[in-house]
Amino acid sequence: MSAGLDRILAAAVERGDLPGVVATVATRDGPLYEGAFGRRSIGKPEPMTSDTVFWIASMTKAVTTVAVMQLVEAGRIDLDAPASRYLGALGEARVLEGFDEAGQPRLRPPKTAITTRHLLTHTSGFGYDFASSAIRQFMKATGTPSSASAKNASLAIPLLADPGERFNYGISTDWAGKIVEAVSGEDLETYFRRHIFDPLGMADTRFVLGPAQQARRATVHAIREDASFVATDMVVEQQPEFFSGGGGLYSTAPDYRTFLTMLLEEGRGRDARVLKAETVTAMAVDQIPHMTMPEMKLNSPTGLRDTNFFPGMSQGWSLGFLVNRETSPEGRPAGSLAWGGFANTLYWIDLKNGLAGLFMTQIVPYFDPRAIAAFKAFEAEVYRGL
Structure with missing residues (x-):
């Protein structure tokens, strides 16, 4: 061999x-x-x-x-609980429905809460800017930095779909890392x-x-x-x-x-x-x-x-x-x-x-x-x- x-x-x-x-x-x-x-x-x-x-x-x-x-093994994370239990910012995520005539994003609350399981399986609705023209348009309209910037503001992008609705490869695991930090204190x-x-x-x-x-x-x-x-x-x-x-x-x-x-x-x-x-x-x-x-x-x-x-x-x-x-x-x-x-x-x-x-x-x-x-x-x- x-x-x-x-x-x-x-x-x-x-x-x-x-x-x-x-x-x-x-x-x-x-x-x-x-x-x-x-x-x-x-x-x-x-x-x-x-x-x-x-x-x-x-x-x-x-x-x-x-x-x-x-x-999860230590009983400190429940994969199926709302992830906002561990990280409040995840409760503020909104779904992107499109853009108005002025080019500003139209957002709505998701139908279901994001869970940590959604984050690990890329079914949360989050995407990546390099793979989504809609996210790039949102970033341009709002001044949101790129995912490569390592800035916290780069995570403040909208969902492309409701949690659990479809697979979207994206920043979900970055948010999962934020949960590890919040729960562990490290x-x-x-x-x-x-x-x-x-x-x-x-x-x-x-x-x-x-x-x-x-x-x-x-x-x-x-x-x-x-x-x-x-x-x-x-x-x-x-x-x-x-x-x-x-x-x-x-x-x-x-x-x-x-x-x-x-x-x-x-x-x-x-x-x-x-x-x-x-x-x-x-x-x-x-x-x-x-x-x-x-x-x-x-x-x-x-x-x-x-x-x-x-x-x-x-x-x-x-x-x-x-x-x-x-x-x-x-x-x-x-x-x-x-x-x-x-x-x-x-x-x-x-x-x-x-x-x-x-x-x-x-x-x-x-x-x-x-x-x-x-x-x-x-x-x-x-x-x-x-």
Whole structure:
């Protein structure tokens, strides 16, 4: 298996499909494969290494979900209670019905209250500005800052639908992170470190980079109109007004592999149990069986991009994860969990075979066709090797 995986990743870098990549596979017993190819930044000599630090963006959502579920276990959060019980601002959310002749938003109260379960399953009604023209129009009309600004005011956007009505991928997990802070009395950086990262030995995973992590950070690359890559100076805001539970973390492949292995191990960490086994089982259950996750339409320099891992296949969402409802062409069994980050960091968790895979590069925007092709080839080779 290792030789085949090496060939796939090395070839992707040699073709210029990726500036650099780190990928790894683990079972419940530990690492099965790890490889690093290419460079941390185009035009610079530093090679990709296994301890390279990546912005993992929406892979943060899984960590925030674990934090919420720890507090559910402790009896401090009820997933189905109004979330305003923990965070009053959520009781002020309004549904966007359109805009008047002057371009001002028309808002109404939601028909039902937002719950924490709605937040974890992206059925709260909240969206993302980069995936919704209506939200962008609202932001322009009201002066609301972008979700990338790390400003509290960026969360004051309206709902696109009533809670529970449909799946809208968006800032819901940022609000879930705010609930963790309100209930625990700790900011997310502190809570994650004390209750997740330290017990698991994830020393390089954090919102605010230290000198050691900064020295090993991979550059985020943008895509030109001719599809070539250009290095950027993009770094997540290091003095944010709030820590983004939806997308603010940095990590390394070994660190995040440890996190994925914990889930494979039903909540057991290196030195402590992070979650109960029954909680991990509950997190894997498809929460939207009556819905299917829709494609997201993203604008990119090379045109409109549809983000859909499995075209033509029904896909659900659990407490924090994409669920494929059918066996994938690459061999991933139905009921597996997965997601990724905006800079094309990607993972899957195969609970049936006790297997997790992780693929990390730094290209924006999300779902770069070359990165996705390399990831799918990588995954297919893993299953061929089994």
